[in-house]
Amino acid sequence: MVIKIKYFGLIANNLISEAVLPEGSDVTVLLNHLIKQYPNNKEMLNKASILVNKSKATTSTILNDKDEVMILTVLGGG
Amino acid sequence: MLYGYAGKMLFINLTNGEIKEEVLTKELAENFIGAYGFGAKVLYKMMPAGADPLGPENVVGFITGPTTATRAFFGGRYTTVHKSPVTGGWNDANSGGYFGPELKKAGYDALFVNGISEKPVYIYINDGKVEIRNASHIWGMDTKKVWEVLKEETKEPKLRISAIGPPGERLSYISCPINDGHRAPGRGGGGAIMGSKNLKAIAVRGTGDIPVKDSEKVTEINKIISAAMKESQTAYAFGTWGTGVGTPASALSGDSPVKNWGGVGVVDFEDEKAQKVGAIAIDRYKTKKYSCANCPLGCGAEYKVEDGRWPLEQTERPEYETAASFGSTCLCYEEDALLMCNEMCNIYGFDTISAGMTIAWAMECYEEGVLKEELDGIELTWGNGAAMVEILKKMCEGEGCGKILANGSKYAAKYWGKGEEYLQTASGIELPMHDPRFAPGLARTYQFDPTPGRHVKGGIGSIQMGGNELTDKYDYNGTGMFDLQLTAGTEVMNCSGLCYFHALVSPPGIQNEFISAITGMEFGAEKAFETGHRIYLMRHAFNVREGLKPSDFDIARRAVGKPPLTEGPLGGVTVDEELLGKNFFEAAGIDYETGKPNLETLKRLGHLEEVVEDLYGAEELA
Numbered sequence: 057m058v059i060k061i062k063y064f065g066l067i068a069n070n071l072i073s074e075a076v077l078p079e080g081s082d083v084t085v086l087l088n089h090l091i092k093q094y095p096n097n098k099e100m101l102n103k104a105s106i107l108v109n110k111s112k113a114t115t116s117t118i119l120n121d122k123d124e125v126m127i128l129t130v131l132g133g134g
Numbered sequence: 135m136l137y138g139y140a141g142k143m144l145f146i147n148l149t150n151g152e153i154k155e156e157v158l159t160k161e162l163a164e165n166f167i168g169a170y171g172f173g174a175k176v177l178y179k180m181m182p183a184g185a186d187p188l189g190p191e192n193v194v195g196f197i198t199g200p201t202t203a204t205r206a207f208f209g210g211r212y213t214t215v216h217k218s219p220v221t222g223g224w225n226d227a228n229s230g231g232y233f234g235p236e237l238k239k240a241g242y243d244a245l246f247v248n249g250i251s252e253k254p255v256y257i258y259i260n261d262g263k264v265e266i267r268n269a270s271h272i273w274g275m276d277t278k279k280v281w282e283v284l285k286e287e288t289k290e291p292k293l294r295i296s297a298i299g300p301p302g303e304r305l306s307y308i309s310c311p312i313n314d315g316h317r318a319p320g321r322g323g324g325g326a327i328m329g330s331k332n333l334k335a336i337a338v339r340g341t342g343d344i345p346v347k348d349s350e351k352v353t354e355i356n357k358i359i360s361a362a363m364k365e366s367q368t369a370y371a372f373g374t375w376g377t378g379v380g381t382p383a384s385a386l387s388g389d390s391p392v393k394n395w396g397g398v399g400v401v402d403f404e405d406e407k408a409q410k411v412g413a414i415a416i417d418r419y420k421t422k423k424y425s426c427a428n429c430p431l432g433c434g435a436e437y438k439v440e441d442g443r444w445p446l447e448q449t450e451r452p453e454y455e456t457a458a459s460f461g462s463t464c465l466c467y468e469e470d471a472l473l474m475c476n477e478m479c480n481i482y483g484f485d486t487i488s489a490g491m492t493i494a495w496a497m498e499c500y501e502e503g504v505l506k507e508e509l510d511g512i513e514l515t516w517g518n519g520a521a522m523v524e525i526l527k528k529m530c531e532g533e534g535c536g537k538i539l540a541n542g543s544k545y546a547a548k549y550w551g552k553g554e555e556y557l558q559t560a561s562g563i564e565l566p567m568h569d570p571r572f573a574p575g576l577a578r579t580y581q582f583d584p585t586p587g588r589h590v591k592g593g594i595g596s597i598q599m600g601g602n603e604l605t606d607k608y609d610y611n612g613t614g615m616f617d618l619q620l621t622a623g624t625e626v627m628n629c630s631g632l633c634y635f636h637a638l639v640s641p642p643g644i645q646n647e648f649i650s651a652i653t654g655m656e657f658g659a660e661k662a663f664e665t666g667h668r669i670y671l672m673r674h675a676f677n678v679r680e681g682l683k684p685s686d687f688d689i690a691r692r693a694v695g696k697p698p699l700t701e702g703p704l705g706g707v708t709v710d711e712e713l714l715g716k717n718f719f720e721a722a723g724i725d726y727e728t729g730k731p732n733l734e735t736l737k738r739l740g741h742l743e744e745v746v747e748d749l750y751g752a753e754e755l756a
Contacts, residue, residue, distance in 0.1 A: 065383030
């Protein structure tokens with residue numbers, strides 16, 4: 057299945073905008089897929105707020121084909 | 135000699151012109167560190183309960199910390215303290231730039247001003263020489279112009295000032311002093327306090343050195359921070375784009391409020407719009423990086439705006455709080471309007487959070503038909519950048535509806551007798567730009583901190599607002615002790631003169647190491663916890679003496695999800711702010727009903743004799 061990805065905040069926008077994942081994958085699978093390609097972004101990917109189709113998601117949220125995932129790296133104290 | 139301090143505090147009474155110095159005592163330095171630790175102790179002694187915030191008895195303090203004007207990275211801040219005309223209680227706010235270090239190098243850890251001058255004056259401090267000077271010729275000037283004139287007048291091109299603009303002179307409740315042209319202890323009406331005293335500016339020039347106990351250790355700590363920063367994505371992002379780098383993510387995640395706290399980012403403020411008010415987009419105007427004193431991060435920048443409706447030859451990058459208050463909160467993604475509002479707040483001396491939030495409140499009132507003719511014919515619709523600029527200009531000039539709105543949303547609602555249901559305030563001050571529905575611990579600090587409505591007061595919310603979730607953040611049981619520990623740590627940080635951002639990019643415990651190395655004190659985790667707790671109680675005691683109880687402190691219902699949002703990432707979230715408050719007060723040794731700190735806690739922490747005497751009688755001091 058194909059997942060669309062958008063990034064906001066500290067993670068630059070030059071990361072992949074689509075990921076092909078096995079059916080039944082959850083958010084953890086997606087994050088690990090990204091961390092494998094972009095190990096320097098591991099810290100931020102692991103603490104990011106995740107929305108799936110504009111709703112709050114957790115690491116165990118199951119993804120479906122054509123879902124849109126927003127990866128939001130939020131900072132405090134600004 | 136006290137290592138880490140200039141060793142003197144300056145007191146000026148503007149009613150009779152008295153100028154006097156006091157030696158900074160070892161007891162005060164060791165037990166209250168600096169900044170508002172000193173401030174709470176001094177104001178409790180100097181001010182009577184019930185003092186009129188705009189009267190001669192109110193004291194405004196400008197106070198540094200032990201890291202200020204040393205080589206310690208991030209140690210460039212100073213703090214203002216006073217009783218607030220907005221909340222009616224204790225107020226502190228801090229600022230970066232170069233004013234704080236200059237004051238300390240001029241010979242003073244702190245300056246406290248009371249009384250009221252008959253005529254406009256400014257205070258000039260130059261390496262221990264202190265004068266109260268006529269300010270009639272600069273009254274009415276904006277904060278950048280005042281700086282130019284005073285540099286010329288004093289023949290000191292390196293002069294630093296903290297000055298108010300015309301709104302402060304008119305006693306606007308949301309006005310503030312501005313230092314270095316664009317840095318501000320913005321919150322709580324400090325501009326009005328200076329204005330009420332006919333005090334236009336503090337101008338300082340200092341060339342002294344601050345004694346440091348172990349300079350080599352300070353260098354070593356700086357190297358540790360440098361190494362950590364090289365590995366930190368946060369440091370890279372803040373150093374490259376500033377705090378506004380997080381604005382789009384905050385709007386969409388629910389971290390920042392949207393549409394006067396009633397909207398949902400992913401619904402009302404679509405991702406393309408959110409990106410427009412983020413620093414990555416706006417930074418195309420950047421001409422130069424800006425760093426506060428001794429800061430290795432440099433989250434500021436200068437801009438030149440040549441296009442759009444309001445070209446600006448030289449202005450500054452908006453901070454996250456500013457971008458969110460005028461951006462997502464007003465549903466505005468017009469970047470030229472955002473930049474113009476930021477510039478106006480800087481040169482006129484407005485708190486950008488309260489200014490943006492007041493306009494957001496007025497926008498909702500306009501859209502709901504509550505305010506119409508009151509707004510002088512301006513169509514203040516959601517996201518209307520031109521209307522936003524027009525309203526803010528009126529606030530800056532004190533003209534028409536701007537004269538009312540310049541006192542903040544709560545004042546305006548009361549004045550017009552309308553719109554109270556749309557206020558998003560905590561004890562009267564507009565809420566800052568991190569949402570307790572996203573970081574529920576903030577509900578406790580916003581509502582119950584002695585300085586309400588602040589996002590820089592630590593507690594569990596300070597971790598949650600960065601997106602970290604050590605435990606289930608919506609489980610409100612047993613939060614008290616961790617909340618107190620994180621609050622005490624922040625009290626120490628704020629009082630040391632360190633910037634909040636040092637904690638985002640440095641290893642844990644660095645602030646205690648800096649304090650130890652600079653002052654020579656043994657300042658481990660246990661002493662830090664006790665000291666932070668003591669400082670908190672000193673601020674809290676100021677409010678208790680004013681007759682304020684926990685039940686007198688409130689927070690807007692929307693901010694705690696009452697009722698909850700029905701969609702988006704925060705849909706269904708309700709925060710139990712009362713339980714969070716009870717948990718914290720119990721851990722801090724404070725009675726939730728009366729607000730009184732218990733005697734055992736006061737005695738255990740020590741150095742709070744005046745509080746013990748006022749609350750429990752002099753016999754308890756024996």
